[in-house]
Amino acid sequence: MNLAEVLAMEDPVRIARLLIGLELVTEIGGRLTSGLITETEAYWAPEDRASHAYNHRRTKRTEVFYGPAGTSYVYLCYGIHELFNVITGPEGTPHAVLIRAVSPLRGLDTIMERRAIKTLKPQLTSGPGVVSRALGITRRHNGLNLLDDQSPVRLKVTRTRVAASQIGESPRIGIDYAGPPWADKHWRFFLKDSPFVSRSPGKKQSAPNS
Numbered sequence: 001m002n003l004a005e006v007l008a009m010e011d012p013v014r015i016a017r018l019l020i021g022l023e024l025v026t027e028i029g030g031r032l033t034s035g036l037i038t039e040t041e042a043y044w045a046p047e048d049r050a051s052h053a054y055n056h057r058r059t060k061r062t063e064v065f066y067g068p069a070g071t072s073y074v075y076l077c078y079g080i081h082e083l084f085n086v087i088t089g090p091e092g093t094p095h096a097v098l099i100r101a102v103s104p105l106r107g108l109d110t111i112m113e114r115r116a117i118k119t120l121k122p123q124l125t126s127g128p129g130v131v132s133r134a135l136g137i138t139r140r141h142n143g144l145n146l147l148d149d150q151s152p153v154r155l156k157v158t159r160t161r162v163a164a165s166q167i168g169e170s171p172r173i174g175i176d177y178a179g180p181p182w183a184d185k186h187w188r189f190f191l192k193d194s195p196f197v198s199r200s201p202g203k204k205q206s207a208p209n210s
Contacts, residue, residue, distance in 0.1 A: 017189050069089055077129065
């Protein structure tokens with residue numbers, strides 16, 4: 001997989017699927033941590049009412065949407081959670097994919113310390129705010145080049161091969177305000193057999209949306 005080419009594709013829904021099984025790596029404060037991406041959501045601005053860049057909205061916060069594919073977008077949600085997104089699509093096209101959950105791979109002790117959890121369980125890295133906390137991602141990491149091997153936050157292609165049949169889909173979480181058809185679109189993707197998923201079909205919401 002050529003990750004740069006994938007992230008630059010026009011269709012963020014397809015990209016959100018393809019990101020399942022990739023590794024999200026952080027190297028912050030001398031601590032290396034990472035997780036296998038198990039859950040994503042696509043945001044297709046300018047049409048998508050759930051996107052921060054809906055109707056080509058341009059503010060200091062959303063300007064990063066119009067940069068190159070593979071740029072990080074980190075923002076504060078509910079004044080508490082720092083959510084990590086990947087900007088996608090041709091430059092100037094405000095598409096993004098929210099990373100909702102990962103399965104811990106590297107730096108488990110650090111991840112558990114950051115989360116104040118002493119055992120390996122799904123709550124460790126399931127939910128978008130939790131992902132950032134576990135991997136040490138904050139708004140200071142907004143606007144980074146995730147394709148740069150020297151970046152403190154970066155994406156990495158793994159040897160894990162995820163078949164289409166292994167990926168589930170559902171409407172995105174917590175975006176009822178967007179109304180139809182946007183709230184109904186099945187633009188949330190997750191690794192079916194992974195316990196590290198923020199919400200299983202039929203269960204109540206467990207984490208905030210992008």
